[in-house]
Amino acid sequence: MAETQPAPIERRSLRAKPFSKADRAFFKSATWAANSSIVLVSLIFIFLMWRSWPAFESQGVDYIFGSTWDNNPENLVMQIGPMLWGSILVSTIGVVLAVPMAISLAYFIVFMANDRFGKIATVMVDLLAALPSVVLGLWGLLIFSPVAAGWAEMIYQGLGFIPIFDNSSGNFLRSPFIAGWVVAVMIVPIIASVTREIFSQLDRDLISASLALGAGRWSTFRRVILPTSGGGIVGGVLLGLGRALGETVAIFFVLNLVFEVNWFNILEDQGGSVASMILAKFGEAGQDEVAGLMAAGVVLFVVTLFVNMIASFIVAKAQPWRK
Amino acid sequence: MTQLSAQDINVWFGQRHVLKDVNLLFPEREVTALIGPSGCGKSTFIRTLNRMHELIPSAGLGGKVLLDGVDIYEPSVDPVGVRLRVGMVFQKPNPFPTMSIKDNVLSGLKLASRKHADPNGLVETSLRRASMWNEVKDRLGDPALSLSGGQQQRLCIARSLAMDPDVLLMDEPCSALDPGSTRRIEETILELKEEMTIVIVTHNMQQAQRVSSQTAFFLAEDGNPGQVVEFGSTDQVFNQPVDLRTNDYVNGHFG
Ligand SMILES: Nc1ncnc2c1ncn2[C@@H]1O[C@H](COP(=O)(O)OP(=O)(O)O)[C@@H](O)[C@H]1O
Numbered sequence: 174m175a176e177t178q179p180a181p182i183e184r185r186s187l188r189a190k191p192f193s194k195a196d197r198a199f200f201k202s203a204t205w206a207a208n209s210s211i212v213l214v215s216l217i218f219i220f221l222m223w224r225s226w227p228a229f230e231s232q233g234v235d236y237i238f239g240s241t242w243d244n245n246p247e248n249l250v251m252q253i254g255p256m257l258w259g260s261i262l263v264s265t266i267g268v269v270l271a272v273p274m275a276i277s278l279a280y281f282i283v284f285m286a287n288d289r290f291g292k293i294a295t296v297m298v299d300l301l302a303a304l305p306s307v308v309l310g311l312w313g314l315l316i317f318s319p320v321a322a323g324w325a326e327m328i329y330q331g332l333g334f335i336p337i338f339d340n341s342s343g344n345f346l347r348s349p350f351i352a353g354w355v356v357a358v359m360i361v362p363i364i365a366s367v368t369r370e371i372f373s374q375l376d377r378d379l380i381s382a383s384l385a386l387g388a389g390r391w392s393t394f395r396r397v398i399l400p401t402s403g404g405g406i407v408g409g410v411l412l413g414l415g416r417a418l419g420e421t422v423a424i425f426f427v428l429n430l431v432f433e434v435n436w437f438n439i440l441e442d443q444g445g446s447v448a449s450m451i452l453a454k455f456g457e458a459g460q461d462e463v464a465g466l467m468a469a470g471v472v473l474f475v476v477t478l479f480v481n482m483i484a485s486f487i488v489a490k491a492q493p494w495r496k
Numbered sequence: 497m498t499q500l501s502a503q504d505i506n507v508w509f510g511q512r513h514v515l516k517d518v519n520l521l522f523p524e525r526e527v528t529a530l531i532g533p534s535g536c537g538k539s540t541f542i543r544t545l546n547r548m549h550e551l552i553p554s555a556g557l558g559g560k561v562l563l564d565g566v567d568i569y570e571p572s573v574d575p576v577g578v579r580l581r582v583g584m585v586f587q588k589p590n591p592f593p594t595m596s597i598k599d600n601v602l603s604g605l606k607l608a609s610r611k612h613a614d615p616n617g618l619v620e621t622s623l624r625r626a627s628m629w630n631e632v633k634d635r636l637g638d639p640a641l642s643l644s645g646g647q648q649q650r651l652c653i654a655r656s657l658a659m660d661p662d663v664l665l666m667d668e669p670c671s672a673l674d675p676g677s678t679r680r681i682e683e684t685i686l687e688l689k690e691e692m693t694i695v696i697v698t699h700n701m702q703q704a705q706r707v708s709s710q711t712a713f714f715l716a717e718d719g720n721p722g723q724v725v726e727f728g729s730t731d732q733v734f735n736q737p738v739d740l741r742t743n744d745y746v747n748g749h750f751g
């Protein structure tokens with residue numbers, strides 16, 4: 174065939190270059206901010222890894238799974254198992270307590286309160302979120318702990334035959350249960366404000382439609398409001414969980430850190446928390462021990478990162494209808 | 497025999513009086529059209545007929561809505577029972593986004609925790625009554641949001657019909673739809689009126705004339721609460737309106 178091939182059509186870029194000065198400056202600073210935050214996080218991670226490597230190397234996997242911490246410089250043993258499990262246990266208790274409170278609070282603000290009261294409640298919740306955790310820790314220690322110890326004792330007397338509510342020491346203070354409550358108070362505002370935002374963006378027509386079909390408030394909540402906003406709420410919960418896992422000072426005030434795994438006796442006066450342990454030991458740690466504390470930071474960082482990854486996965490999966 | 501009537505209906509939002517002294521009778525198995533410019537209180541009125549203002553804390557009501565002679569606002573009346581008899585279709589199609597087509601049809605049962613002897617049969621009859629069975633029968637498990645806007649609106653009609661209401665309220669059900677879908681919904685309305693009483697708000701004058709047998713013209717004049725200016729047979733309201741303002745409105749002179 175003698176036909177000449179038509180010249181291939183040139184493919185042109187659809188992206189416009191920023192023309193105005195303001196646009197150019199804006200593009201540059203946005204790019205710069207994005208890149209530098211990635212660089213910064215990487216640098217922190219590299220620094221932590223570098224400083225903590227000696228600890229990982231000398232302790233091996235027992236660093237994570239063992240239960241002993243002996244700071245004798247001749248024979249340093251550093252194992253954070255009880256602290257790691259303690260962080261998970263306390264955070265779980267915190268989340269379990271916080272989620273129903275936070276969701277009820279958000280429901281009340283969005284769907285029940287009149288405008289003025291809703292605004293006041295919103296401000297109060299945001300104030301609670303802004304409370305420094307030292308203050309919360311002091312409140313937990315001085316005011317809340319004695320009260321919660323009373324609850325714990327009541328639970329023990331009623332339900333002590335269930336292993337998780339057993340208590341062999343007779344001391345109900347400084348337990349994972351109490352630390353969990355303090356963490357709950359801390360993360361309720363986080364979960365509540367995310368949930369409130371999601372509830373207030375819900376299509377009111379869906380709720381009307383549900384009521385118009387003869388549904389009650391509860392069934393509308395359970396079958397329409399919750400499923401429609403589910404992924405977003407999970408995101409808020411995991412945000413709170415991230416905060417709970419990293420919480421340091423407040424837990425330090427209200428929990429006994431013990432290097433012996435307390436698997437589930439939540440009323441017992443022993444528990445653990447990676448972040449609080451770092452705080453507790455840092456002041457008097459020698460150089461090698463500091464490496465071990467840095468390593469604890471790395472572990473916490475990885476766990477939190479993991480939680481956040483699960484969060485974004487769930488949020489993306491849970492709302493396929495929202496593109 | 498289902499009798500629905502509104503007697504001396506007044507509505508306030510906070511201090512604002514938005515509806516005044518509305519008296520309308522909705523005969524059984526007839527379609528009543530509510531027309532009038534935006535903001536004159538048509539939606540507010542239609543929502544009084546199934547107690548949908550309950551969600552608005554500032555709303556207040558005067559007058560009575562009689563369903564078979566019983567005032568639905570009596571303290572002894574369960575609003576849920578009222579809504580099971582008086583279904584509603586909204587302006588914007590609003591199927592439940594997390595549910596499949598089938599689950600949307602059955603959503604009323606699920607929401608009220610009721611059982612039905614033959615759910616699959618109910619899905620089929622309801623979708624047939626909303627004249628969309630053939631379009632969706634092979635994809636009942638698909639998400640409701642995979643349907644077109646017109647189909648979604650008919651799904652919402654099917655969802656109401658599954659509860660077997662005696663009265664169906666429709667607030668501008670076609671205003672978000674294309675002409676083809678609008679036509680199909682009008683056909684559905686004409687079939688449904690054989691079995692139930694229908695009240696429809698519409699901005700489309702042709703639609704009012706095509707589907708309704710009586711028409712009420714609402715108007716809110718500068719700052720005054722909305723009122724019914726004229727109420728009569730659709731033929732009379734459109735062709736021999738008594739009130740000058742009705743004449744102007746139905747002939748497109750304002751609104
Ligand atoms: N929830 C509400 N709160 C306060 N005012 C409202 C509310 N709903 C409607 N209104 C007011 O009531 C009047 C009637 O509105 P509506 O019934 O929606 O009119 P229509 O449906 O005829 O367009 C409008 O002035 C509107 O601003």
Ligand SMILES: [Mg+2]
Nearest residue numbers: 538539540667
């Ligand atoms: Mg309206």
